[in-house]
Amino acid sequence: MAIKLPIENDILPIPSANEALKEVLRTRRSVKILDFDSTHGPNFDELHDILALANRVPDHGKIAPWRFIILQDEARQELGAKMADILKAKTHNMDENHYEMEKRRFLRAHSVVIMISSPNIHHPKVPVWEQELACGGLGFNITLAANAFGYIATWLSEWPMFDDDIKSLLKLYANERIAGFFYIGKTNKNPIERERKSVDNLIQVWK
Ligand SMILES: Cc1cc2nc3c(=O)[nH]c(=O)nc-3n(C[C@H](O)[C@H](O)[C@H](O)COP(=O)(O)O)c2cc1C
Numbered sequence: 393m394a395i396k397l398p399i400e401n402d403i404l405p406i407p408s409a410n411e412a413l414k415e416v417l418r419t420r421r422s423v424k425i426l427d428f429d430s431t432h433g434p435n436f437d438e439l440h441d442i443l444a445l446a447n448r449v450p451d452h453g454k455i456a457p458w459r460f461i462i463l464q465d466e467a468r469q470e471l472g473a474k475m476a477d478i479l480k481a482k483t484h485n486m487d488e489n490h491y492e493m494e495k496r497r498f499l500r501a502h503s504v505v506i507m508i509s510s511p512n513i514h515h516p517k518v519p520v521w522e523q524e525l526a527c528g529g530l531g532f533n534i535t536l537a538a539n540a541f542g543y544i545a546t547w548l549s550e551w552p553m554f555d556d557d558i559k560s561l562l563k564l565y566a567n568e569r570i571a572g573f574f575y576i577g578k579t580n581k582n583p584i585e586r587e588r589k590s591v592d593n594l595i596q597v598w599k
Contacts, residue, residue, distance in 0.1 A: 395441040397448070420539060421583040422546040425500050425575055433502025433577035434543055436464065442576070443505065445537040449529045453515060457523040458530055458571065461506040461562060468498035471561075478557045497552075501575035507531055508564060509571040527571050538576045545576045 476494035538545035
């Protein structure tokens with residue numbers, strides 16, 4: 393690992409105004425999966441550092457109720473083929489093009505991280521809801537950390553996230569759920585801003 397993380401009890405900086413960070417937050421966007429250049433992306437060590445940075449999120453009870461499965465190189469093809477077979481087995485008359493597309497699912501990006509939500513369902517203090525919220529924060533942090541390394545990242549669920557056979561294939565435990573597939577890589581296309589609800593319509597000042 394190239395990046396040196398703080399260790400427990402290290403003294404950390406007090407945040408000061410950070411124009412560069414503001415600009416990142418002002419202009420960041422996910423990239424459409426079809427706009428990925430799947431030939432370029434982080435090597436394993438960079439991906440490890442991306443996850444090491446992303447992993448530093450608020451987490452009530454210091455549980456880290458999550459884990460990661462990394463797909464790079466041939467593993468993308470191999471897992472995609474197994475998932476395509478699972479879908480084919482339960483899809484009546486699955487179109488051959490659809491089957492081929494499913495096999496290539498993970499080849500759409502250079503690297504894919506599967507984020508597994510792994511809550512402690514018997515925790516004496518921290519409800520599962522809070523543990524899942526922390527995992528959501530981690531998800532967004534994966535996209536930001538990838539950006540910090542000069543890569544794009546897009547969080548997708550799609551059908552495999554909700555399929556029990558995929559859960560078995562990935563050997564998830566009963567308490568676990570797939571929380572997202574993070575496609576990480578490069579693009580040659582500038583993202584275009586999407587429609588967003590104005591925060592003015594979302595804020596209520598309590599009186
Ligand atoms: C949990 C989660 C699951 C998502 N799953 C999908 C999906 O399956 N398909 C899709 O087109 N977008 C999905 N999205 C949305 C994409 O990530 C989308 O491109 C993103 O919301 C764009 O917003 P941004 O540019 O502000 O990042 C998902 C988002 C989240 C948070």
